[in-house]
Amino acid sequence: MATAVSEAVPVRTRTRVPLPPKLRAPGWYRAALFEVLGLGFAFGITALIRWLQHIHPIVSGSAVTTVALIVVPLFFIVGIGCCDYWVYWAIGRPTRPEDHSTHGARTWRDYFRVNTDHKVIGIQYTVTSFFFLFVGGLLAMLIRVQLAKPGMQFLTPEQYNGVFSVHATVLIFLFVIPVFAGLANFVLPLMIGAPDMAFPRLNALSYWLLPMGGVLMLMSFLAPGGSFASGWTAYAPLSTTMPLGQMFFTVGVQFAGFSSIFTALNFLVTIITMRAPGMSFFRMPLLVWANFSTSLLVVIATPFIASSQFFVLLDRALGFHFFDAFVGAGKNGNVLMYQHVFWFYSHPAVYIMMLPGFGIISEIIATKSRKPIFGYRMMAFSLLAIVILGFTVWAHHMFVSGMSPWIRIPMMITTAIIAIPTGIKIFSWLATLWRGVLHLDTPMLFALGFLTMFTLGGISGVMLAMIPFDIHVSQTYFIVAHIHYVLFGGSLFTIFAGVYYWFPKMTGRMFDDRLGKLHFWLTFIFFNLTFGPMHLIGIQGMPRRVAEYAEKFAAWNLFISFSAFILGLSTLVFLYNMVVSWRRGPRAAANPWRGMTLEWQVSSPPPVFNFDHVPTVVGGPYEYGVPGAVHGIFKKPEAPPVAAGSSSGVATQERQE
Amino acid sequence: MEAASVAHDQHGPPEAHRSSRVHAPTLGMLLFIISEVMIFGAFFTAYFFIRVVTHDPWPAHGTKLPVAVAGVNTAILVSSSLTIHWALHSIRKGNRFGLKAGMVATFLLGLTFLTIQINEYIHIGFAPQDSAQGTIFYSLTGLHGAHVFIGLCALAIVSIRSFRGHYSPEHHEGMEVPGIYWHFVDAMWIVVYTTVYIL
Amino acid sequence: MLQIVVAVVIGSAILIPLTLIVPWFPAKASAQAGRIHTLYDVLLIATVPIFVLVLTVVGYSMWKFRLKPNDTRVDGPPIHGNTRLEVVWTALPAVLIIGLVTYAYTVLRSNEASKPTAMTVNVTERQFAFEFSYPEAGNKVSPTLYLPLGRPVVFKLRSLDVIHSFFVPEFSEKLDAVPGITTTLRVTPTRLGRYPAECTELCGAGHGLMRAPVYVVEPSVFQRWLAALKANAPPPIGTPAPKAVQPGVPGSGKSVASAAAGSSSAGSSSSTSTSAGGAAAAGKAVFTGASGCSGCHTLADAGASGTVGPNLDVRLRTDCSMPASKRIRGATLTRCIHTAIVNPYAYIPNGYTKGVMPSTFGKTLTPSQTQSLVSYLASVAK
């Protein structure tokens, strides 16, 4: 924080504890040391408390673990060096003068250190979350093996429950949500002409909190009694009576949650206070608008899932009575309360997982069809409309939950209404395509795939909003189909599109468009073959979350499993393409897509401090086809020629398919 | 601002354009407070469900809440809001003594509040495990207590730094922002007190 | 423009019938199901055109507007928007939505309308079994659900541990059973047959196995069955194997047979149990009733045909005679059975997994109940 620096008093020398520098300096060594300390601390504190409370035995494995789950990651965070600056600042010690040593990456090693450069953090975020995509995907493969035929003994029932629970949790909390934060981390400051995020150190902290959550989730498989197995929804009182593994979810979600809250704060402040001169709100690229709306959702909604998990933690670890509702002394908790609190976050969460994707699609469709976004303002307003409506529909997940029936009616109405702003966006994108000049390369293909697949998923969503129909299909594979059409066909398609689209900017190299197209077609086809049939078997009555099912679904499930395996393999094409292109793909030009938004006006990859001089914005972000139109201009000529930003720059690198 | 950015060379980032008059850390704190309010919101939802939806008696049969003591405690916490405001006022006018005194006073008041709260726990006569009402009572007051604790840490930091000679009439955001947080903690207690003890 | 409209009309004209002839739903076995099936058809008719529209526009643009080799156009025309168009595509979906929501509401109303002639059935759920009791039969409980054809039924759902759910696909109705409250579900069976009742709310390791058979039978047959249940006697011999057995419902034919077998053998065994003494009789009551054992275990003497847990007719004695079992659960048969009830995971018979059988019977059953249950099982164990 700049202010902190200006407040710093002249450097005083301080006596140092005699420790080998490796252990004193922030980094992995110190992190390891701190983890050991953390373990010791957790052990000590639990033993102490139990001793004071006369609880026997004084040393209880599960108690220590529960505490350690919370303490050890925090110690790691301090050890790796997320908080050094704040500690110095807090105790009024001289804060290190801003040599930008922790800024920017010179070697690959810098990606494994605490770094305050939003571009480095963006890449850290993206790579980490893609790692979790593959983990979650592999778990999905296990699911499909188990379901390949009825009577399969591949996994025991509780193992199966654990597998799909971790599958969903990892893919939601550690892939979709953070990967959007990662992409936005990289491009958003560039897009609004800011040298970095508003709070670079907080940004670093948000990133490092994420792997903590992820590691916990995966470690739950090692827990006695297996991983958490109550679904990603972790309904109480099942979750409060689960084996220890459940705590890994309860605590892990907290880390992921606070990570996204901090990022959201950062985005909001950055967007509000650090836009380049001339960048009025209605000159912002729609990606910025999308992340602005998403961050609002995160800041308001995420505390609710944090709380819901606090409740579970207290009920399970300390024997509180939030949720155990049995006649008899004190057992007068309220079970449905969990679902209300949980869904008040988790419905908005589904838009947290979609709105940034909408932003990405707007960028790509405008650039790739060489036309201004159709109805820019409506695009922005519909985002805000979705944000507001998103908070009024949570109970559509509870139509069969036994809550008082009247609540379902207003929820059905609001839920159905959300189709309207979303429709506005879909139709506007279609109108943007109309009479454009479509460059059908990989990012564009994924964008178009998204348009069709998300519409399908959305429509099944609107069907689900119709209470009587939902009563029939709720908790069946129809829901699973909906989930994947919106999350895979929706979110994941936009993520693929975005990664391909900004790959040149992030890495400075071009990807192999041939492989990209192969990846798209494989994914598109086998995605539909995998999840399409689930609509049918769902309506026919195959329940979700079961390791065993009736004979009559056998044929379809076998078919689905096969398609799923090929779908899985198709992601290996993507992996190969990314890795190889990153290492030795052809160098990318500064502006391969002839985009007008600011991130394309700087070199690829961008200079450490983004701009020598903050550009001045003089026009809208999507003025394609408007002769001589320019979005941003740079004061000094050493910045790339203005022409690059203008749509009439014909000569500039024309890429052909 | 512009002058600064021109003066900049490659060794540092260009001065960011200030597209809004609000001060970034202050805005950040305000947004964070929104999140905090929502956390309390969730806990109040639990309260609502126990007390309104399932119509449980409040407080549980055979238990009663020390309304008076808590009332005194409320007064203490509210007064701490005034002292920290005084501290801010003083540093604005460059009165360092006022700053230090105000901060210390605030810190001590907060500490008193917390001790009284803990003492209340010890003597209140029911445990969170006894009933859902107990659970809700301890959770709400405990959640707030945790916030008081965080606030106290912030106050301690600010006090230390003010004694170490930080802050000036021009630059005192470092104490202003924690101040906002402290005001929020106080305001939130008033809500908790009315809903849990009085109503 | 025109081509699009034509294409969408044609596309919908083809796709809508296709989607309508797909056999989406299982057999229509309740009045509610009928209305829901129609609602779904309406939803298809209303939304398929939307999907076709999006598909056509995307496809058409990919074909017509794609950048062709030696294309002179650099950029598209700078069209920023068109207010009339935007109003249209805001208004039309709005109208559609209003229509659909209103219709769905009417369906909901008629599906949940309370009928004066309705019969109440209490459904009590626990990990991992259903238990049905009929006020009209003095709340006598049964592990299987019998319903009279054509009579409205009000299910009162309760749960004894975690959240469960009650779903009969052929009835198209489902509702959660929530600890602490009683939830209400209305169904009017309209088709004879045997259907599965499933728990569709994740409730633990045994969730996928939490099933119970549902029979919709002629009212006369039902009355006889109910009377028998009330008299706590075995169901009358000759309960007709219900007509129109659902093809493919897990083990439909089989367990109809086994139910009959169960009833007949139960008929003979009522004498044995009396001779075995009151304790055993009480134990049988516990087995078929309060504890819900019969929901998961097969035991001919009690007319139980559950397939979740070990088949007690064949496994009980053999498993208890395993050396490991003798060591862990005690040498004598009664010790073994007792341990198996109060502490089921002490020794797990091979082929079965931990976490399925509730480990709470030690608490939920009174010592006397447990005792009588043990002596009953010991007396009938083959």
Ligand code: HEA
């Ligand atoms: C990215 C995530 C995402 C998104 C965007 C959505 C979007 C929507 N979802 Fe979905 N949903 C999930 C993720 C998502 N969902 C998940 C994960 C679950 C399961 C949770 C669990 O139980 O595990 C779920 C479950 C779920 C349920 C509960 C089902 C049940 O458990 O019983 C319902 C019910 O109303 C629902 C509805 C909707 C609706 C109406 C939308 C709308 O926002 C869709 C709007 C979009 C369109 C409608 C398409 C484009 C619009 C047009 C082309 C205009 C014209 C269209 C019409 C007029 C129809 N969803």
Ligand code: HEA
């Ligand atoms: C973004 C979210 C997301 C994504 C991307 C996916 C991706 C997939 N999901 Fe998942 N899924 C959910 C979110 C997601 N899912 C959620 C929220 C639930 C609900 C859980 C609950 O009920 O609580 C769910 C539940 C769910 C179920 C229902 C489980 C049940 O209810 O019993 C199934 C069943 O088929 C399934 C399958 C798949 C498959 C086959 C993929 C595939 O698309 C995965 C393909 C990707 C890969 C495979 C990448 C990894 C590939 C490799 C590592 C190469 C190696 C490949 C091979 C060895 C073949 N998912």
Ligand code: CUA
């Ligand atoms: Cu009971 Cu699932």
Ligand SMILES: [Cu+2]
């Ligand atoms: Cu939802």
